[in-house]
Amino acid sequence: MDTTTIKSNFKSEEYFINMGPQHPATHGVLRLLLTIDGEIIKKVEPDLGYIHRSIEKMCERDSYQQIVHLTDRMDYLSSHINNEAVCLTVENALQLEIPERVKVIRTILGELTRLASHQLWWGVMGMDVGALTTYFYGFRDRELINDIFEETCGARLTMNYNIPGGLMFDIHPNFVQRTKDFITHFKTKLPEYDRLLTGNVIFQKRMKGVGILSKEDAISFGASGPVGRGSGYSCDVRKHHPYSAYNQVTFNEVLKTEGDSLARYQVRIEEMWESMAIIEQLIDNIPEGEYKVATNAVIKLPKGEFYQKVETARGELGVYINSTGTKNPYRLKFRSPGFSNLSLLNHIAVGGKIGDLVASMATLDLVIPDIDR
Amino acid sequence: MSYFGDIYRGIKTLLTGMSVTGKYFLHSRKGAITQQYPDNRDTLKMFDRFRGEVVMPHNENNEHRCTGCQKCELACPNGSIEIIWDRQIDPESGKKKKMIDQHIYHLGMCTMCGLCIEACPTDAILWAQNFENSVYNRAYLTKVLNKPGSKLMPGVEE
Numbered sequence: 001m002d003t004t005t006i007k008s009n010f011k012s013e014e015y016f017i018n019m020g021p022q023h024p025a026t027h028g029v030l031r032l033l034l035t036i037d038g039e040i041i042k043k044v045e046p047d048l049g050y051i052h053r054s055i056e057k058m059c060e061r062d063s064y065q066q067i068v069h070l071t072d073r074m075d076y077l078s079s080h081i082n083n084e085a086v087c088l089t090v091e092n093a094l095q096l097e098i099p100e101r102v103k104v105i106r107t108i109l110g111e112l113t114r115l116a117s118h119q120l121w122w123g124v125m126g127m128d129v130g131a132l133t134t135y136f137y138g139f140r141d142r143e144l145i146n147d148i149f150e151e152t153c154g155a156r157l158t159m160n161y162n163i164p165g166g167l168m169f170d171i172h173p174n175f176v177q178r179t180k181d182f183i184t185h186f187k188t189k190l191p192e193y194d195r196l197l198t199g200n201v202i203f204q205k206r207m208k209g210v211g212i213l214s215k216e217d218a219i220s221f222g223a224s225g226p227v228g229r230g231s232g233y234s235c236d237v238r239k240h241h242p243y244s245a246y247n248q249v250t251f252n253e254v255l256k257t258e259g260d261s262l263a264r265y266q267v268r269i270e271e272m273w274e275s276m277a278i279i280e281q282l283i284d285n286i287p288e289g290e291y292k293v294a295t296n297a298v299i300k301l302p303k304g305e306f307y308q309k310v311e312t313a314r315g316e317l318g319v320y321i322n323s324t325g326t327k328n329p330y331r332l333k334f335r336s337p338g339f340s341n342l343s344l345l346n347h348i349a350v351g352g353k354i355g356d357l358v359a360s361m362a363t364l365d366l367v368i369p370d371i372d373r
Numbered sequence: 374m375s376y377f378g379d380i381y382r383g384i385k386t387l388l389t390g391m392s393v394t395g396k397y398f399l400h401s402r403k404g405a406i407t408q409q410y411p412d413n414r415d416t417l418k419m420f421d422r423f424r425g426e427v428v429m430p431h432n433e434n435n436e437h438r439c440t441g442c443q444k445c446e447l448a449c450p451n452g453s454i455e456i457i458w459d460r461q462i463d464p465e466s467g468k469k470k471k472m473i474d475q476h477i478y479h480l481g482m483c484t485m486c487g488l489c490i491e492a493c494p495t496d497a498i499l500w501a502q503n504f505e506n507s508v509y510n511r512a513y514l515t516k517v518l519n520k521p522g523s524k525l526m527p528g529v530e531e
C-alpha cells in the first residue's frame with residue numbers, strides 16, 4: 001500500500017478533549033474545552049464555575065470593614081493590592097484624608113506584592129514549559145517577601161492589613177531593614193533568572209511568535225496589565241490614574257510591541273526591576289505620622305456610585321460600589337483583570353498546537369479564583 | 374549551516390543555565406531558606422504577629438478580661454464567634470451585671486482576618502502563634518476560650 005491509500009483509510013475528524021479542571025497547567029480549577037484536529041487547536045472554550053464562592057453577593061451582606069478580607073481570596077497573589085482597592089473606594093466615598101505615611105506604606109507593600117506575584121509566576125511558568133528548576137528559584141526568593149509580610153501583617157497570603165482609613169497596625173520595626181536586605185539580595189538574583197531561562201534557546205523557541213495578540217485586539221478584549229503592555233497597549237493604572245503614592249515616584253511603564261508570549265514574559269521581568277526602583281525611592285523616607293485615621297465603627301457610605309481602579313500584578317482591578325446610604329453596599333462589582341485576559345485565550349490559541357496553548361496560558365498569568373469569584 | 378549554529382547556541386545557553394544551577398548544587402547549604410520542619414520544632418519561632426488562632430489569656434487567678442460586650446461577635450464576618458452570656462450578681466458591687474458564660478470560637482470557620490481582635494475594647498482576646506491546628510475530628514475545632522470557672526478580672530470595664 002502506498003501512503004495515499006493508508007491516509008484515506010484513516011478517518012480524520014475534529015474531536016474535543018477536556019483540559020482541566022485538574023490540569024497542572026491551568027493553575028487552579030479552570031476547565032478548558034478544546035476542539036482539536038490532530039494537535040491543532042480549533043476552538044478553546046473556558047468553562048468556569050468550579051471555584052465560585054459568590055464573593056460579590058457576600059459583600060452585599062457584609063460591612064465595609066468585612067468586605068476587605070474577602071478580596072484576599074480573589075486574586076490571592078495580589079491580596080494587598082485588592083485590599084487597597086476596596087479601602088480606596090470606601091475612603092474616596094467618605095472623602096477621608098489619608099495620612100502620607102499610609103499612602104507610602106501601601107505603595108511599598110503593593111510593589112512587594114507585585115514582586116512576589118511575578119516571582120511565583122516566573123517559577124510556575126518555567127515549570128509549564130518544562131523547566132522545573134525555575135519553580136524552586138522563584139519560590140526561594142518569594143519566601144523572603146513572605147517573611148516581610150508575615151512579620152508586619154501576621155499573614156503570608158491573606159493579609160487583610162489595609163482597613164478603610166489606613167492600616168490595621170503600624171509596620172514592624174524590622175520592616176525597613178528587611179525590605180532593604182531583600183532588594184539587595186534580589187538584585188543579584190534577578191539576572192540569574194535571565195541566565196537560567198530567558199536566554200535559553202529551547203525556551204525562546206517555545207515563546208517567540210506564540211500566542212500573538214495585536215494591540216487592537218488587546219484593547220477590544222479589554223486586556224490589561226502585562227498582557228496589554230506586551231502588545232504595546234499603554235494601560236498602566238499607576239501611570240495614568242495614580243493612586244496612593246505613585247505620583248511621588250518615577251518609574252517606566254514597560255511596553256513591548258511584539259505581542260507574543262515572549263513579550264509578555266519580558267514585560268514582567270522588567271517590571272520587577274521597576275518595582276524594585278519604586279520601593280528604593282520610598283523605603284528610606286517613609287513619613288512619620290498616624291497609621292490610620294479614625295472611622296466610625298459602623299461605616300455608612302453616602303448614597304451614590306463609587307468606582308476605583310488599581311493595578312494589581314495581573315492588570316486593572318476595578319471596584320464598583322453602589323450604595324443606598326446603609327452600612328452594606330447595595331451592589332458591589334469587581335472588574336477583575338483575569339477575566340478579560342482569559343477571554344482572549346481562544347483568540348490567541350486557535351491555529352496553534354496544544355503545547356503552544358500551555359505556553360500562552362502561562363504568560364497570561366491567570367489566577368482562577370480571581371476570574372471565578 | 375544554521376542547523377549546526379542552532380545546536381551550538383543551544384548547548385551554549387544550556388551551559389549558561391547550568392552554571393547557575395551548578396553553583397547552587399555546589400553551595401547548596403549557603404542561603405538555603407528551607408525550614409527543616411518538623412525536625413526544627415523545638416527551635417522554630419513564629420513572628421510575634423503571626424495569626425495562628427484566637428486565644429483568651431487568663432491570669433494566675435483564672436481571670437480574663439472579657440466583659441461580654443459582643444463586639445467581636447458583631448465584627449466577625451463568618452459567625453466564628455458566639456458569646457453566651459447572662460446577667461449575674463457582681464460580687465463587688467452586688468448589682469446584676471452582664472457576664473459571659475461561654476466565649477465560643479469556631480476555629481474551623483475562622484478566616485484569620487483579625488477583625489475581632491481589633492474590635493475588642495478590653496484586649497481580652499489575642500493572637501496565638503500556634504499553627505499546628507490539625508485535629509482528627511472537626512468538632513475539636515470548636516473551642517471555648519474562657520476557662521472553666523474563670524471570672525472577669527476586677528477593674529476591667531467596657
Ligand code: SF4
Pocket residue numbers: 427448449450451452453454482483484485486487488489490
Ligand atoms: S479572626 Fe476574623 S474570622 Fe476569625 S474569629 Fe476573628 S473576626 Fe472571626
Ligand code: SF4
Pocket residue numbers: 438439440441442443444445446456492493494495496497498
Ligand atoms: S472578647 Fe472582647 S469584644 Fe468579645 S465579648 Fe469579650 S470583651 Fe467584648
